[in-house]
Amino acid sequence: MNVLLVSIDSLRRDFLGAYRDTPDVVDYEVKTENLDRFAERATVFDANYAGSLPCMPARREWLAGVREFLWRSWGPIEPFDRTIPQLAREEDIVTQLVTDHYHYFQHGARGYFEDFNGFDFVRGHEYDAWKTAPREPDSELIDQINANSPESQRFLNRAAYARNVEEFDDYSDFFAPKVFSKAVERIEGNSKWDQWFTYVDSFDVHEPFHCPEPYASMYTDEDPEDVDLPVWPYYGRVKEGQSELSKRELDFVRSQFAGKVTMVDEQFGRLLDKLDEEGLWNETMVVVTSDHGYFLGDHGWIGKNDPPVYDVLARTPLMVWHPDSDREGEHVDALTSAVDLYPTILEGLGINAPEWTHGHSHLPVTLGEHDDHRDWALYGYWGATMNVTDGQYTYHHPNRGAEPPLNHSTSMVNPYGWFVPPEVQQEATAGEFLPYTDAPVWRYAPSNQDGPEEHLKVSVQHDEPLLYDTEMDRRQETNIADTDAEKQSEMLNLLVDAMESLEAPQTEFDRLELGRSA
Amino acid sequence: MIIIVSLSMAFLECCLNNVSSDARVALGESDHDVRETFCLDRCGDCYDRSFLVVDGELRTGNSHMDLLESVDDQPKGYEE
Numbered sequence: 001m002n003v004l005l006v007s008i009d010s011l012r013r014d015f016l017g018a019y020r021d022t023p024d025v026v027d028y029e030v031k032t033e034n035l036d037r038f039a040e041r042a043t044v045f046d047a048n049y050a051g052s053l054p055c056m057p058a059r060r061e062w063l064a065g066v067r068e069f070l071w072r073s074w075g076p077i078e079p080f081d082r083t084i085p086q087l088a089r090e091e092d093i094v095t096q097l098v099t100d101h102y103h104y105f106q107h108g109a110r111g112y113f114e115d116f117n118g119f120d121f122v123r124g125h126e127y128d129a130w131k132t133a134p135r136e137p138d139s140e141l142i143d144q145i146n147a148n149s150p151e152s153q154r155f156l157n158r159a160a161y162a163r164n165v166e167e168f169d170d171y172s173d174f175f176a177p178k179v180f181s182k183a184v185e186r187i188e189g190n191s192k193w194d195q196w197f198t199y200v201d202s203f204d205v206h207e208p209f210h211c212p213e214p215y216a217s218m219y220t221d222e223d224p225e226d227v228d229l230p231v232w233p234y235y236g237r238v239k240e241g242q243s244e245l246s247k248r249e250l251d252f253v254r255s256q257f258a259g260k261v262t263m264v265d266e267q268f269g270r271l272l273d274k275l276d277e278e279g280l281w282n283e284t285m286v287v288v289t290s291d292h293g294y295f296l297g298d299h300g301w302i303g304k305n306d307p308p309v310y311d312v313l314a315r316t317p318l319m320v321w322h323p324d325s326d327r328e329g330e331h332v333d334a335l336t337s338a339v340d341l342y343p344t345i346l347e348g349l350g351i352n353a354p355e356w357t358h359g360h361s362h363l364p365v366t367l368g369e370h371d372d373h374r375d376w377a378l379y380g381y382w383g384a385t386m387n388v389t390d391g392q393y394t395y396h397h398p399n400r401g402a403e404p405p406l407n408h409s410t411s412m413v414n415p416y417g418w419f420v421p422p423e424v425q426q427e428a429t430a431g432e433f434l435p436y437t438d439a440p441v442w443r444y445a446p447s448n449q450d451g452p453e454e455h456l457k458v459s460v461q462h463d464e465p466l467l468y469d470t471e472m473d474r475r476q477e478t479n480i481a482d483t484d485a486e487k488q489s490e491m492l493n494l495l496v497d498a499m500e501s502l503e504a505p506q507t508e509f510d511r512l513e514l515g516r517s518a
Numbered sequence: 519m520i521i522i523v524s525l526s527m528a529f530l531e532c533c534l535n536n537v538s539s540d541a542r543v544a545l546g547e548s549d550h551d552v553r554e555t556f557c558l559d560r561c562g563d564c565y566d567r568s569f570l571v572v573d574g575e576l577r578t579g580n581s582h583m584d585l586l587e588s589v590d591d592q593p594k595g596y597e598e
Contacts, residue, residue: 148576154562234559241531241553242574305556381556416535416556420565448538460534460556 001323002284003348004187005199005341006271007062008264009055009101009206010304011290013317015261018044023258024312024475025296028219030258034269038288039319043327043366047391048318049377050292051338054304055101056109056418057382058291058338059201063112065342065357070504071408071434073382073415077111080410080439084197084342085115087351094118094193098183099201100175102128107155108418116199120186122178124164125203127156127419137162143227145208146234155420158232161208171212171263176204180267184274191278197349200271205260207294207303208232215259222252231256235303243302254296285348286321287341298475308396308462309387310476314379320366322348327368334365334373335391356436358502378498382407383415383446385461386512388495394476395491396466403511404445408433415446423447435503467491493517527551528589531571532582536564541582548586 014020017032018039051061052069060068064081077083085095097113100122104112106129113119123130135151137159142150147158171177183200190196210231216224223229229252236243238250245253268288275281293313295301304313318336343353343361353361364370380387383405386397407415412425428444467481467488481488496517499508509516530552532545537554545552560576563569569578570585579585 152562155565156559156561235557236531236553236555241529242558242571244574384556414535416533417561417564419561446535448535460554 012293042319045318061339067358074418080437094196145232209256211259220255337377400513
């Protein structure tokens with residue numbers, strides 16, 4: 001069996017027809033006819049949750065089967081990881097990565113693409129350090145992407161994007177068309193091998209929401225090149241600070257996000273056509289998912305990272321086609337988690353997953369052998385709030401700041417500053433700190449968290465416990481933590497049980513002020 | 519001539535990665551409305567020096583204490 005994995009970054013599932021007729025934040029339908037076409041033949045998972053957030057932590061879950069955020073921030077593949085392409089090589093399975101996801105090639109991450117037999121990297125998205133000319137890029141786009149210091153040579157200058165796309169002419173120059181064109185080509189080539197695993201990792205629909213026509217005008221009457229309208233808003237609250245957006249600006253951002261969704265959908269359709277053309281459906285398992293969603297004014301936020309980890313971010317699309325499944329087009333409510341993709345894909349390839357993985361294959365759900373899968377899913381960002389769901393209720397436990405979080409890695413990375421050169425962690429200690437490997441790792445707190453206890457309190461995400469019943473309150477607008485003490489206690493116990501079952505470090509319990517189960 | 523058109527407190531945003539423990543306390547004790555975030559997407563400045571985003575505008579300096587003083591000297595609505 002071949003496996004084709006397609007991840008579409010930042011894809012909110014409510015923008016897909018398979019999940020909702022009209023997205024929550026707009027009053028128009030967004031065209032996703034190809035993803036919907038795929039959903040008609042796939043098993044559609046209604047309760048799939050992210051695990052470690054955001055982008056690269058999600059990819060370590062998928063490719064290496066590690067629920068990393070309990071131990072580590074954004075970082076590299078570790079020497080003790082056994083990635084899918086590593087394991088596939090041992091079975092003579094050809095592996096291919098096609099991506100424009102430049103984080104693979106940036107400070108903070110390494111080891112993700114190196115294991116594939118082949119990889120394509122479409123250059124230029126977001127901050128990709130690609131072009132250095134022209135010195136003075138398109139001034140209108142500079143305004144629209146909020147590039148404040150085009151001349152600065154410091155890391156992550158937004159002007160890099162304007163330089164990268166300066167010579168783009170029509171939609172075919174843009175990222176999703178290039179990625180999926182290359183993917184179609186690779187599928188055709190790989191089909192000549194006995195068995196293959198192809199991973200198409202599209203950075204779109206991630207910002208900047210800089211859309212070519214016809215997509216830029218598809219969902220708005222505004223002039224998409226109006227310099228007063230942003231295509232790359234800062235993350236944060238929409239009513240304050242640098243992330244503040246007027247209603248007109250927010251409406252425009254939403255329209256450009258929607259345009260990108262439709263653009264990616266049309267490109268994804270080319271992959272489906274290629275599978276048709278090559279007659280590959282009967283020998284190929286196809287998985288479509290996303291790493292996380294994106295706030296578009298939901299709960300007053302734009303972007304991600306700082307808001308509470310609401311379902312708009314964490315409850316992600318997942319659709320799986322397997323030729324032996326009878327669940328074509330069926331929606332299933334089995335609770336699944338990002339890390340489960342690792343053993344699922346390995347099982348699809350006919351490879352036994354390592355015993356230590358944190359994931360559990362949900363292929364039996366797709367094959368109709370089971371209806372249920374998990375009792376809980378744990379998710380969040382390293383060092384921040386801890387979130388758990390049982391598939392109906394979500395409970396979000398605040399970071400109490402009682403202790404600094406500790407980063408565990410064979411590398412000295414910047415736990416909070418992922419994209420700049422790593423710093424020496426002078427206070428690091430080494431030891432066998434991880435429960436799933438006997439490999440020694442460094443353990444260290446962020447270097448700016450060395451003060452007394454009262455100095456550690458960080459107020460990102462939220463200060464108080466949050467509890468939601470997502471069946472009664474799908475958009476999580478009513479926090480019932482104060483009114484349903486019994487359910488809160490139940491979910492708190494589930495959270496502790498989940499952390500204990502993963503053998504989370506004691507420091508995680510300490511910083512969250514969580515006791516052990518009786 | 520200097521005209522102060524408003525003496526209202528400033529809205530300050532800072533990055534978790536950029537503030538020291540002491541700076542966090544100083545910011546918290548200031549009279550300004552302060553938000554500490556995971557990332558303000560100012561990574562280049564964050565890597566090199568202390569910074570704050572003051573009422574939506576980037577300000578950089580050698581320390582957050584200096585920056586706080588500059589905010590007190592040049593509050594929101596400052597015009598010269």
